Amino acid sequence: MIAETGHYALILALGIAIVQMLLPLIGARYRDQQLMAVAAPAAQLQFVLIAIAFMALMTAYVTSDFSVENVWRNSHSAKPLLYKISGVWGNHEGSMVLWVLILALFGAAVATFGSNLPGELKANVLAVQGSIAAAFLLFIVTTSNPFVRLDPAPFDGNGLNPVLQDPALAFHPPFLYTGYVGFSMAFSFAVAALIDGRIDAAWARWVRPWTLAAWMCLTLGIAMGSWWAYYELGWGGFWFWDPVENASFMPWLAGTALLHSALVMEKRDALKVWTILLAIITFSLSLMGTFLVRSGVLTSVHAFAIDPARGIFILAIMGVFIGGALTLFAWRAPLLAQGGLFAPISREGSLVLNNLLLTTACAAVFVGTLYPLALEALTGDKISVGAPFFNLTFAPLILPLLIAVPFGPMLAWKRGDLLAAAQRLMAAACLALAVAVLVLAFRQRGPWLAPFGIGLGVWLIAGALSELVYRVKLLDASRSETWRRLRNLPRSAYGTALAHAGLGIVVIGIVATTAWRSEAILALKPGETAEIAGYTLAFKGVAPHQGPNYRERVALFEVTRDGEAVTKLAPSKREFTVERSGTTEAGIHPSWRGDLYAVLGDQLKDGGYSIRLYFNPLVRLIWIGAVVMFVGGAFSLSDRRLRVGVPRRAQAKVAAVPAGE
Amino acid sequence: MALRLASLVLALAIAVLAAVPAYAVEPDEVLQDPALEARAREISEGLRCLVCQNQSIDDSEAPLAKDLRVLVRERLKAGDSDEQIVDFIVARYGEFVLLKPRFEAHTLLLWFATPAVFLAALLIIALAYRRRSAAAQNLAPLSVTEKRRLKRLLGQR
Numbered sequence: 038m039i040a041e042t043g044h045y046a047l048i049l050a051l052g053i054a055i056v057q058m059l060l061p062l063i064g065a066r067y068r069d070q071q072l073m074a075v076a077a078p079a080a081q082l083q084f085v086l087i088a089i090a091f092m093a094l095m096t097a098y099v100t101s102d103f104s105v106e107n108v109w110r111n112s113h114s115a116k117p118l119l120y121k122i123s124g125v126w127g128n129h130e131g132s133m134v135l136w137v138l139i140l141a142l143f144g145a146a147v148a149t150f151g152s153n154l155p156g157e158l159k160a161n162v163l164a165v166q167g168s169i170a171a172a173f174l175l176f177i178v179t180t181s182n183p184f185v186r187l188d189p190a191p192f193d194g195n196g197l198n199p200v201l202q203d204p205a206l207a208f209h210p211p212f213l214y215t216g217y218v219g220f221s222m223a224f225s226f227a228v229a230a231l232i233d234g235r236i237d238a239a240w241a242r243w244v245r246p247w248t249l250a251a252w253m254c255l256t257l258g259i260a261m262g263s264w265w266a267y268y269e270l271g272w273g274g275f276w277f278w279d280p281v282e283n284a285s286f287m288p289w290l291a292g293t294a295l296l297h298s299a300l301v302m303e304k305r306d307a308l309k310v311w312t313i314l315l316a317i318i319t320f321s322l323s324l325m326g327t328f329l330v331r332s333g334v335l336t337s338v339h340a341f342a343i344d345p346a347r348g349i350f351i352l353a354i355m356g357v358f359i360g361g362a363l364t365l366f367a368w369r370a371p372l373l374a375q376g377g378l379f380a381p382i383s384r385e386g387s388l389v390l391n392n393l394l395l396t397t398a399c400a401a402v403f404v405g406t407l408y409p410l411a412l413e414a415l416t417g418d419k420i421s422v423g424a425p426f427f428n429l430t431f432a433p434l435i436l437p438l439l440i441a442v443p444f445g446p447m448l449a450w451k452r453g454d455l456l457a458a459a460q461r462l463m464a465a466a467c468l469a470l471a472v473a474v475l476v477l478a479f480r481q482r483g484p485w486l487a488p489f490g491i492g493l494g495v496w497l498i499a500g501a502l503s504e505l506v507y508r509v510k511l512l513d514a515s516r517s518e519t520w521r522r523l524r525n526l527p528r529s530a531y532g533t534a535l536a537h538a539g540l541g542i543v544v545i546g547i548v549a550t551t552a553w554r555s556e557a558i559l560a561l562k563p564g565e566t567a568e569i570a571g572y573t574l575a576f577k578g579v580a581p582h583q584g585p586n587y588r589e590r591v592a593l594f595e596v597t598r599d600g601e602a603v604t605k606l607a608p609s610k611r612e613f614t615v616e617r618s619g620t621t622e623a624g625i626h627p628s629w630r631g632d633l634y635a636v637l638g639d640q641l642k643d644g645g646y647s648i649r650l651y652f653n654p655l656v657r658l659i660w661i662g663a664v665v666m667f668v669g670g671a672f673s674l675s676d677r678r679l680r681v682g683v684p685r686r687a688q689a690k691v692a693a694v695p696a697g698e
Numbered sequence: 699m700a701l702r703l704a705s706l707v708l709a710l711a712i713a714v715l716a717a718v719p720a721y722a723v724e725p726d727e728v729l730q731d732p733a734l735e736a737r738a739r740e741i742s743e744g745l746r747c748l749v750c751q752n753q754s755i756d757d758s759e760a761p762l763a764k765d766l767r768v769l770v771r772e773r774l775k776a777g778d779s780d781e782q783i784v785d786f787i788v789a790r791y792g793e794f795v796l797l798k799p800r801f802e803a804h805t806l807l808l809w810f811a812t813p814a815v816f817l818a819a820l821l822i823i824a825l826a827y828r829r830r831s832a833a834a835q836n837l838a839p840l841s842v843t844e845k846r847r848l849k850r851l852l853g854q855r
Binding site for chain 2: 271272274277278279280281335375378381389393396397400401404405408412416418419420421422423424425426429430434558559560638639641647648649
């Protein structure tokens, strides 16, 4: 009964989405207030209905109702509660329901908090949002129904893939999807502006908080996935340039560019046409990511050809939305008025450089991800594009960007003074250079470029702080004046500084762990010891242990450093009884220097075990940096300027200034 | 990357045979000679594990990756150069094993696409900038009254 309720709610939501797509659009066209007023309650109702469907599926999982095929396939009664819950989105059908739930949540948020939006813009935005929801709900209802029943109901389920039974991965998809799907807001606003034929700085002010919120969640989602890969896949890698990772990285790159170009648009009324295009591109990349992952095309072009129903459907959705939006763009964009002028050396100019490099880097990832698929589909030739390709194409674009980042906030709008900016950054540059030279002097191994990589990270952090120091006049003004300025500085200034510093922290983490990780591959017998990076590990032996839904063999290491006990590590190999597959759980000891990372391997013929030990210097900075970027985003989001209600002042202006003038 | 779930599910479906996975480079594979071993690691990092998603054989747990690692080390011990070994493996498994595709006719577009996009974008920016500044210069000059007003406004300061 509960499953049927969910199914029914999903179909009702589809009906509501179609209404939400059509009536407000017609209303906005003919200036009919009553039709336009349908949009908000429809968006809210659609969210409630999808939430009911989602809760129904969740209930089926939590109560282990194996008469629902989806639950039977992906769950098991002995599974811990957390993974029963995360099992809802650990499969194709359930993850699509989560996808539309988040889509509807954003729509409902605009409907509820968007009372300050001009009526027609709001109606159009919600209509576009409704059309995306309608397409994906139709996809779920026709090809991916999660509520199909089994008769007779099986006694127990098949269980969830063991590598997915992990706390970080349980919350990784919701964050990632919030990011992915959140960019639909920017898309809907862009298409609405094109339909309306007018756009101005206020538009950017409405779009930026949504884009920022999506970007924050995507940042955290990608970081969680990378963190999971680091400790779960058993060799301490954090990024693989795997197509599935690239699928989430491309919207992140484009979304980062969008955040920055929307800034130019908001402050200076410039780059309007480009910002609209970028909003369309960003969500198109999200759609493409959904297609790549959900169609099976990545596993093999042939897997796609065998069961094409879902793939073709998503491909059609992509074609309609991307093609439609770009056509609309080509038709209406020339009508949009161009805004303020600026010199090449200016804040705007630096943000154009940011956009140039970020979008080209995104193109590099795009080509590297899709070229092998296209080549195989067209000629049958199979090639691989891996890390070496991306190091050669992606890195040369990102490096100059990282060097340029601290200059951006130091330049004035319209016409900047590069020399003055450089002078203000002198302290940061000296610090970065000093650190690089120091690291170079103490370097015993690793590539000679690595110290400069560390210097680059320091440059980013110190550069971000320099901007704050300059803006509060820390060195020039009295203490009370500095304090006053510190309090009055807009939160977005702190947000920028934090996000840029977070980037620097990530860079240091990546460079340090890539250049200076140590590794020992050993065959150890119980009672023997091993040494790595100053630690001594005494191998005490391996003991069996029984978990809730797995058996494991746990190795015990006593770790000492200079004769003093540090910690005990217990890496294990788990064997999941139901799923009949296993995972390796690394034993990790974090410290400020880096992670000691131990992995247990198979038992060898002579009674020993193969053991792998790593020391990953400063590796945690990668994820700490991502969290700092997230917090930076949160600071910006809480800025008074972006808070709900404030843009009302600009509203009158919007109505008065149509584009093309 | 969460979307990595799906690929993992599929990868695992493929690797059902490996009930309990072994893991990357094992102690019995490591060569005695550190110089040879270092070369082996470097070659391995550029070779793809054929049944994995973009993982090199150096990182992969799959049995097939282990076979390739052992093969690389056998060829090294036999005295082959790095290039000969890579050629040998490409001849056996096809260009698919190379994580860095060779620069050939069918990969021209792959290698040139990014620089081409960069140059095109640069050109578009330059043209847009020129058009905009030209448009700005073509603004009608100030009329006499406007000039007088400007003077008055400036004079007030």
